[in-house]
Amino acid sequence: MYLTKKQYERPVIQRVNVGLMNKYGTRTEYEPVTHIDGNAVADLITAYGSPVFVLSEKTIRATFRDANRAFKTRYPKVQFAWSYKTNYISAVCNVFHQEGSWAEVVSGFEYQKAINNGVPGANIIFNGPDKSEAELIFAINNGSLIHIDHLDELYLIKEIEPQLQKRARVAIRVNMDTGVYPAWDRFGFNYEGGQAQDAINKIMLNTNMDLVGLHCHIGTFMLTPSAYAVAATKMSELALNVKKKFKKTLEYIDMGGGFASRNTLKGSYIQGADAAPSFDQYAEAISTAILNAGFTEADLPLLILETGRALIDEAGFLLGSVISNKRLADGRRATIMNFGVNILFTSFWYDHKITPAQPFGQHNESTVLYGPLCMNIDVIRENISLPPLKKNDQVVVHTVGAYNMTQWMQFIALRPAVVLIDMNQKPHVIRNKETPASIQKEEEMPAYLKEFKI
Amino acid sequence: MSIKKNIAISESGFIFDPSTGNSFTTNPIGLEILQLIKEGREQNEIKKHITAGYHVDDNTFEKDFYDFISTLQQLKLTVENEKKND
Numbered sequence: 312m313y314l315t316k317k318q319y320e321r322p323v324i325q326r327v328n329v330g331l332m333n334k335y336g337t338r339t340e341y342e343p344v345t346h347i348d349g350n351a352v353a354d355l356i357t358a359y360g361s362p363v364f365v366l367s368e369k370t371i372r373a374t375f376r377d378a379n380r381a382f383k384t385r386y387p388k389v390q391f392a393w394s395y396k397t398n399y400i401s402a403v404c405n406v407f408h409q410e411g412s413w414a415e416v417v418s419g420f421e422y423q424k425a426i427n428n429g430v431p432g433a434n435i436i437f438n439g440p441d442k443s444e445a446e447l448i449f450a451i452n453n454g455s456l457i458h459i460d461h462l463d464e465l466y467l468i469k470e471i472e473p474q475l476q477k478r479a480r481v482a483i484r485v486n487m488d489t490g491v492y493p494a495w496d497r498f499g500f501n502y503e504g505g506q507a508q509d510a511i512n513k514i515m516l517n518t519n520m521d522l523v524g525l526h527c528h529i530g531t532f533m534l535t536p537s538a539y540a541v542a543a544t545k546m547s548e549l550a551l552n553v554k555k556k557f558k559k560t561l562e563y564i565d566m567g568g569g570f571a572s573r574n575t576l577k578g579s580y581i582q583g584a585d586a587a588p589s590f591d592q593y594a595e596a597i598s599t600a601i602l603n604a605g606f607t608e609a610d611l612p613l614l615i616l617e618t619g620r621a622l623i624d625e626a627g628f629l630l631g632s633v634i635s636n637k638r639l640a641d642g643r644r645a646t647i648m649n650f651g652v653n654i655l656f657t658s659f660w661y662d663h664k665i666t667p668a669q670p671f672g673q674h675n676e677s678t679v680l681y682g683p684l685c686m687n688i689d690v691i692r693e694n695i696s697l698p699p700l701k702k703n704d705q706v707v708v709h710t711v712g713a714y715n716m717t718q719w720m721q722f723i724a725l726r727p728a729v730v731l732i733d734m735n736q737k738p739h740v741i742r743n744k745e746t747p748a749s750i751q752k753e754e755e756m757p758a759y760l761k762e763f764k765i
Numbered sequence: 766m767s768i769k770k771n772i773a774i775s776e777s778g779f780i781f782d783p784s785t786g787n788s789f790t791t792n793p794i795g796l797e798i799l800q801l802i803k804e805g806r807e808q809n810e811i812k813k814h815i816t817a818g819y820h821v822d823d824n825t826f827e828k829d830f831y832d833f834i835s836t837l838q839q840l841k842l843t844v845e846n847e848k849k850n851d
């Protein structure tokens with residue numbers, strides 16, 4: 312008789328707790344995710360290494376089109392601008408540019424990236440508190456939109472007038488109370504305190520600047536669409552005041568970003584997928600507020616949106632592997648993964664969904680997930696229910712497309728490759744994994760330190 | 766080391782400790798190991814039995830076995846064997 316061996320799974324035993332569960336029950340993640348857009352996780356890891364970031368172009372485009380539809384079916388003039396800081400890998404930016412997005416940048420470095428990607432100057436929005444004199448001159452002469460953050464920047468634009476070949480096309484960033492905490496008041500000019508109106512007066516009475524719009528960005532991971540309605544109402548009031556006072560019709564209102572993705576914030580009782588408002592809810596709040604503000608049809612401003620996180624988060628996956636299992640002193644199970652907070656920066660504020668990439672039985676156990684860094688802070692999940700993973704088993708971390716590929720740290724380990732799976736399910740490397748040489752080439756060794764004896 | 770005599774183990778992997786009122790669940794391989802321990806099998810015998818029946822190498826099983834035993838001890842499901850008189 313031919314005997315076949317059974318599939319092995321680590322033995323587990325756990326106490327049945329009665330009366331401790333919350334009313335939603337415990338959440339288990341033992342349903343394996345073995346493929347991403349038709350590509351086997353195991354094949355992707357074999358080809359590109361572990362860990363590796365994977366982005367789904369199909370999901371990026373579908374998400375963008377959903378957001379675009381939500382706004383364009385409610386408001387006549389809508390323009391998205393891709394938030395470079397959310398994910399500025401050039402191939403990712405160009406997917407958004409192909410969908411019609413402008414570029415929204417917050418540094419000279421990001422501005423240069425947008426230029427290199429082929430974005431026309433007039434379609435670049437230059438935000439942020441740090442714009443050097445040289446960067447401002449370049450951007451203004453390039454016809455870009457300058458969103459002024461503070462008075463020093465406003466006066467600097469006045470001072471550099473002799474070096475400008477074009478009138479600066481500017482907007483001011485406005486901060487305000489929208490009823491949510493914390494109110495972001497560190498960027499731009501305050502609405503309630505009158506700073507915003509003062510800044511507008513200064514620009515309107517200046518000859519070398521053309522006030523073309525107003526900008527705000529009320530917060531991040533905003534779970535309350537009504538806060539956008541408050542903001543859009545206040546922005547509209549400012550725009551209508553400009554019209555009344557200076558007979559000037561502003562071209563646009565830029566509502567910034569901050570829409571939540573489907574990630575689960577740490578400490579949240581409800582899963583992110585259930586808590587995050589839809590694009591339709593945000594669009595309804597913003598569009599209704601502007602349409603009801605009192606603009607004539609001809610004066611309705613272009614609505615610009617700089618949403619980043621909500622457009623890219625779900626398209627991103629991090630594939631990784633188990634390094635080891637151990638038992639902590641208090642009896643808790645711990646699993647060490649080969650990716651940590653160095654490349655999964657968002658695990659500081661999200662309980663990321665993590666699923667195994669191979670089939671398991673029905674049993675699971677509570678586990679602490681650690682990263683590979685020799686640092687105590689390297690915790691990916693303080694507590695997650697997973698099947699009994701063993702060394703080299705593979706996992707998929709979900710909803711990691713936003714911020715991780717820009718905020719990641721070259722700390723202790725090298726950063727992994729990033730792969731984009733195209734619309735035909737073909738993978739492409741869009742950022743090579745780092746090598747010791749790619750880090751070392753930026754360092755210099757003074758001659759007197761080259762030799763030593765130990 | 767052996768499993769406490771009054772522990773009830775069902776065929777589906779449900780375990781009940783009448784002395785504390787605690788109940789536990791285990792996966793099929795955990796159940797198999799528990800039953801082997803209860804039958805009085807030694808560690809080496811258990812290892813041979815499992816590695817013969819499952820796709821697992823000796824080292825992997827040894828690590829997992831020690832972890833499983835330490836969990837059983839922590840859950841107070843075991844008793845130390847009495848020393849035999851010489």
